[in-house]
Amino acid sequence: MKKKSNCSDQVHAFTAWTVRKRWKRVLGYGILVICAGLLYAVFVKWSGIAIPCLFHLVTGLKCPGCGVTQMCVALLHLDFRTAFYSNQMLFLLFPVLGLVFIKYIADYVKTGQWRMGKLQNGILYTSIALLLAFAVVRNIFEI
Ligand SMILES: [Zn+2]
Helix, strand or coil, rough: CCCCCCHHHHHHHHHHHHHHHHHHHHHHHHHHHHHHHHHHHHHHHHHCCCCCCHHHHHHHCCCCCCCCHHHHHHHHCCCHHHHHHHHHHHHHHHHHHHHHHHHHHHHHHCCCCCCCCCCHHHHHHHHHHHHHHHHHHHCCCCC
């Protein structure tokens, strides 16, 4: 005997379909970003040419993100020591921000809305404050 389809089944099927659709979209963009990053890393590694930091060019000071390209290239080579000394604060925040980003993506896939929770926002703003403080400290003590 065939089960009669009801409204709940249709809603469930539609929800599963939209979640799969969002998942594919996020995966597609993720693969695109990772490929672009890898191509840039290979370009930097072989040519030695990287996009310069405009803040550093103008002021001569290091910004909170200075060294991130070198850090990423070092991480690709599993050279954690060089990665750490390229940008200590970003190196330490990288796993935490990665988890916040993964939760952000997962929430989007589940709900269809790009929103961060209070904890994620708190972590993000704390990270920004730490990076700004690190920028001041790294320029004073030249680390
Ligand atoms: Zn910079």
